[in-house]
Each structure stands twice: as C-alpha cells, then as structure tokens.
Amino acid sequence: MEPGTDRDEGTEPTLDADFFIRWLDAAAAAVARDADRLTELDAAIGDADHGSNLNRGFAAVTRRLTEKPPNAPGAVLTGAGRTLISSVGGASGPLYGTLLRRAGKELGDAPRVSRVQLAEALRSGVGAVAELGGAGGGDKTMLDALQPAVEGLTRSFGAAATAAEEGALATVPLRARRGRAAYLGDRSIGHQDPGAASSALLIGALADTATRAADDDGHRGNGADRV
Amino acid sequence: MKMLINVPERVVEDALRGMAAVHPELTVDVANRVVVRRDAPVANKVGLVSGGGSGHEPLHGGFVGPGMLDAACPGEVFTSPVPDQMVRAAAAVDSGEGVLFIVKNYTGDVLNFEMAAELAAEEGIRVETVTVSDDVALAAGEGSGRRGTGGTLFVERLAGAVAEAGAPLERVTEVARRVADSCRSFGVALAPCSTPARGGPTFDLPEGELELGIGIHGEPGRERRGMMTSGEIADATVDALVNDLRPDEPVLVLVNGMGATPLLELYGYASEVMRALGERSVVPARTLVGDYVTSLDMAGCSVTLCPVDEELLRLWETPVRTPALRWGA
Numbered sequence: 001m002e003p004g005t006d007r008d009e010g011t012e013p014t015l016d017a018d019f020f021i022r023w024l025d026a027a028a029a030a031v032a033r034d035a036d037r038l039t040e041l042d043a044a045i046g047d048a049d050h051g052s053n054l055n056r057g058f059a060a061v062t063r064r065l066t067e068k069p070p071n072a073p074g075a076v077l078t079g080a081g082r083t084l085i086s087s088v089g090g091a092s093g094p095l096y097g098t099l100l101r102r103a104g105k106e107l108g109d110a111p112r113v114s115r116v117q118l119a120e121a122l123r124s125g126v127g128a129v130a131e132l133g134g135a136g137g138g139d140k141t142m143l144d145a146l147q148p149a150v151e152g153l154t155r156s157f158g159a160a161a162t163a164a165e166e167g168a169l170a171t172v173p174l175r176a177r178r179g180r181a182a183y184l185g186d187r188s189i190g191h192q193d194p195g196a197a198s199s200a201l202l203i204g205a206l207a208d209t210a211t212r213a214a215d216d217d218g219h220r221g222n223g224a225d226r227v
Numbered sequence: 228m229k230m231l232i233n234v235p236e237r238v239v240e241d242a243l244r245g246m247a248a249v250h251p252e253l254t255v256d257v258a259n260r261v262v263v264r265r266d267a268p269v270a271n272k273v274g275l276v277s278g279g280g281s282g283h284e285p286l287h288g289g290f291v292g293p294g295m296l297d298a299a300c301p302g303e304v305f306t307s308p309v310p311d312q313m314v315r316a317a318a319a320v321d322s323g324e325g326v327l328f329i330v331k332n333y334t335g336d337v338l339n340f341e342m343a344a345e346l347a348a349e350e351g352i353r354v355e356t357v358t359v360s361d362d363v364a365l366a367a368g369e370g371s372g373r374r375g376t377g378g379t380l381f382v383e384r385l386a387g388a389v390a391e392a393g394a395p396l397e398r399v400t401e402v403a404r405r406v407a408d409s410c411r412s413f414g415v416a417l418a419p420c421s422t423p424a425r426g427g428p429t430f431d432l433p434e435g436e437l438e439l440g441i442g443i444h445g446e447p448g449r450e451r452r453g454m455m456t457s458g459e460i461a462d463a464t465v466d467a468l469v470n471d472l473r474p475d476e477p478v479l480v481l482v483n484g485m486g487a488t489p490l491l492e493l494y495g496y497a498s499e500v501m502r503a504l505g506e507r508s509v510v511p512a513r514t515l516v517g518d519y520v521t522s523l524d525m526a527g528c529s530v531t532l533c534p535v536d537e538e539l540l541r542l543w544e545t546p547v548r549t550p551a552l553r554w555g556a
Contacts (some may be wrong), residue, residue, distance in 0.1 A: 049305055
C-alpha cells in the first residue's frame with residue numbers, strides 16, 4: 001500500500017533522518033543509472049553535461065552521508081544541499097543545493113517530520129529556486145516538475161512522483177525562457193528539459209523510498225502508518 | 228573521436244598540472260582548482276578574479292599575471308566552477324583593497340559567483356561583480372540575457388591595467404563595467420566541438436552547413452545556413468555587430484579562433500573583417516588575431532569589437548605579462 005494515503009493523512013511525524021538518507025541514496029542511484037539519458041537530453045538543447053555533473057554531485061552527497069550521517073531530517077537536507085553547491089557547478093549545483101538547503105532549514109532540527117511537513121518545506125525550497133533562477137512555471141525548467149510535485153506530495157508520495165513525471169514530460173512542447181536552452185529560442189521546442197527530468201528522478205526516488213519503507217514495515221507487521 | 232588525453236575525468240586536472248609545471252610565475256592549486264599569480268596578494272592593489280567552465284583556453288587561466296587577472300577558477304569542461312573555488316581565489320588575492328569578480332553571463336556562472344560573493348563578504352572581503360554579456364546573437368534583455376564571450380578578454384585586460392596602476396575598487400569596477408557594456412561579439416561555427424566526457428560532437432552540423440550566432444559552450448546557435456565564403460561570413464558578422472553597436476569611436480578588434488581553425492584561415496578571415504569594417508566606416512585601433520576564447524575543438528571564429536577612447540587605448544597599451552597575452556614587459 002502506498003504510505004500516506006489510507007492509513008493516515010500524512011500529518012503523522014513518521015519520517016526520520018534514516019528515511020531521508022535512504023531517499024538521497026536512492027536519488028544518487030537513479031541519477032547514476034540515468035546519467036547518460038540526462039546528458040543526451042542536455043546535448044539536444046544545452047551543453048551535454050547535466051548527467052555527469054549531477055552524478056558527481058550526488059555521489060559526493062552519498063559519501064558525505066555515509067561518513068557523517070546527520071541525525072535529523074533537516075540536517076540531512078541542508079548538508080546534502082551544501083555538498084551539491086560545492087561539487088556540481090553549473091546552474092544545477094546552486095539550484096538543487098538551494099532547493100535542499102532551504103527545505104532543510106524549514107524542517108529545523110525535528111527528529112521526525114510528516115509527509116505534509118516535507119511538502120511544505122519543499123514548497124519553500126522550490127520558491128527559493130524560482131527566486132534564485134528568476135524563473136516561473138512554464139519556462140521549461142526544473143520548476144515544471146517540482147511545482148506540481150509539491151502539490152502532489154500534499155496528497156501522497158505516489159501523487160508527487162506522478163505529477164513530477166508528467167510535469168517533466170510536459171516541458172517537451174515548451175519554448176525555453178530560462179537557462180542555456182533559452183538561447184535556442186524556438187529550436188528548444190520538442191525536447192524535454194533535462195533539469196525537469198532530473199527533478200522527476202529526485203521525486204521518484206522519494207516515492208520509491210516511501211514505498212520500500214511501507215513494505216518493510218508491512219513485513220515486520222508493525223503497520224505502514226509509521227511512514 | 229581521438230583525443231590527446233589520459234582519461235576524460237582528469238582532463239582539467241592534467242591541464243592544471245601542466246600549467247604548474249611550465250609557469251613558475253603562477254601558483255597553481257591543482258586540488259582546489261585555483262590559478263593565482265605568484266606574487267599575490269599584491270600590496271595596495273585590487274584583486275581581479277574570473278573563472279568559468281574549462282574548454283575556453285587560454286581564457287581564463289592563461290590570462291593570469293601582471294596587467295590582467297590575479298586569479299582564475301577553472302570549472303569542469305563547460306561547467307561553472309563552484310563557490311568554494313572563487314572564495315579561495317578571492318582570499319588569495321585580496322590585499323585589503325577588495326576584489327572584482329569578472330563573470331561571463333551564463334546562468335551557472337552567475338549563480339555560483341553570486342553565492343561566492345556572499346560567502347567572501349562574510350569573510351570580510353569587499354567584492355564587486357561585473358557581468359559580461361556581449362553576444363549580439365541574442366536579443367538584449369530577453370530570457371537569461373546575452374551570453375558572455377570574447378568581450379571578456381577586453382574586460383579582463385582593461386580592468387587589469389587600471390588595477391595594476393593602483394586604482395581603487397570603485398574605479399576598477401567602473402572601467403570593467405564600461406568595457407563590459409560597450410563590447411559586442413558574434414561567433415560562427417563550421418564544425419561542432421567534442422567534449423572529453425562525451426567523446427563526440429555536442430551537436431550535429433552537416434557538411435556544407437554552418438551555424439551562425441553560436442555560443443562558446445558547444446551549444447547550437449540561432450540560425451543555420453549553407454556554407455559561406457570567408458568574405459560572406461565577415462560581412463554577416465560585421466553587420467550583426469555594427470547594427471547593434473554603431474561605434475563612433477575607434478575599436479579594439481578580436482578576430483578569434485574557436486579552437487580548430489588554422490591561423491592561416493584566421494588571418495585570411497581577418498583581412499575580410501578589416502575590409503568589412505572599413506566599408507562600414509569603423510576604425511580599428513588595435514587588432515588581435517588568434518585563439519583566445521575557444522570552444523574546445525570547434526572550427527569557426529568570432530569577432531569582438533570594443534570601442535575605446537584615448538584613456539582605454541592607453542590602458543590597453545600598458546605592459547601585460549600572462550601566459551597568453553604579453554607585451555611591453
């Protein structure tokens with residue numbers, strides 16, 4: 001069963017630091033798996049390095065989380081954000097770094113947070129990304145996946161993943177107005193935005209981690225309402 | 228695609244080790260990716276820091292030295308460096324007179340330098356930033372704005388000259404901004420470049436076609452046409468520049484190779500550019516011909532015009548001593 005749908009309304013503070021670490025590990029694995037695809041998307045309308053840059057950054061995040069695992073969800077996100085800023089470069093380093101850092105700060109030092117709290121924290125993070133990049137919805141950027149994902153997350157993890165994936169695919173017919181693809185003008189039309197695609201991976205990894213946590217709990221027989 | 232490399236992941240590191248090995252006048256921190264002039268911080272002098280993705284050599288590391296930059300921060304190929312590099316560079320070159328960041332207008336560079344400026348300020352370093360956006364292939368004020376390309380050389384050189392003369396940060400910033408606001412560039416690709424990570428071309432450009440209005444990061448340009456002669460390319464380029472700039476002062480001219488265009492072709496092209504400028508009553512004051520702001524192994528060329536008054540021309544003529552630009556010293 002999908003966590004946060006039936007058993008609770010997503011307001012129980014059930015997500016701990018370990019959940020967040022597993023989320024980012026899953027995101028790193030997804031980025032590594034899809035690095036070539038992200039780079040191909042970037043080659044069409046950018047400069048062919050999105051996959052390799054993010055892969056380098058998320059690998060650094062995984063190393064840092066393994067070496068020094070933080071003990072609060074907020075600290076996991078702020079530390080991961082700082083690592084991305086220091087290791088990715090390009091526009092995606094500051095943008096993803098700001099997303100996670102702002103969300104982490106919103107969560108504070110609570111040892112456990114709820115899905116709805118995470119959605120609200122990510123909403124702040126997405127707002128900070130929009131401000132930093134000077135972009136809005138429909139500009140053919142990562143925001144086109146992240147903004148609907150946040151709305152989805154207020155309902156369920158699965159809804160967030162679906163919304164992010166749909167948002168990323170919906171960037172295909174758009175004309176880029178921000179980032180390097182904007183230099184192409186109309187020639188950016190017909191290609192999926194690589195930043196929206198990687199954002200969908202990040203949110204997909206979140207939903208997968210929630211599903212696995214629910215399954216684990218199910219097997220242990222202590223109920224999916226922990227998640 | 229064959230390349231003169233060991234492994235793609237170490238291309239930037241290997242090049243920095245090369246610079247360290249052959250340029251004793253520079254301090255090259257390979258691990259942290261910062262190139263600094265050996266005598267930094269120079270007492271009573273504003274520090275100039277630039278940086279950007281690698282692949283544009285000699286920009287920026289080749290322009291570190293007296294009369295130009297104090298430090299450069301190379302990122303991965305075509306990827307902005309990270310704020311940590313810029314903060315480290317700023318700390319290394321700040322004599323107490325403050326630091327000027329010279330940034331090419333690409334979203335990644337702008338964001339990372341912005342974060343670095345905040346962090347450096349927290350460490351008590353006075354930082355000003357000047358952004359170069361000189362590429363007339365893009366309409367000004369639309370989307371992310373114009374890209375920073377060849378004009379960066381003129382900003383680094385003229386701001387470097389006035390800083391070397393001991394001008395305060397406000398004055399160095401003013402000169403850099405004036406130059407950044409007034410130079411214009413336009414580039415043409417005959418063949419795309421290949422990044423080491425990808426091992427092949429970043430875009431397709433069929434035989435018999437060229438791409439007008441390219442950037443310097445291997446991104447495609449604005450328009451594609453059937454192959455043109457050197458003279459026709461010069462006319463299209465100079466028209467694009469002069470229609471945008473309409474200079475009434477003499478101009479510094481950069482006839483720049485993108486990396487894989489032979490100097491033989493580039494000098495032939497320079498003669499066409501000089502002709503085209505003359506036909507439009509534009510007076511070249513000084514001209515540079517060569518590979519200065521490249522895009523890996525892209526074949527093609529760009530032209531940059533930088534209007535100069537007597538003061539800027541005098542600054543241009545002062546001594547400069549860097550690996551890639553050097554005279555009077």
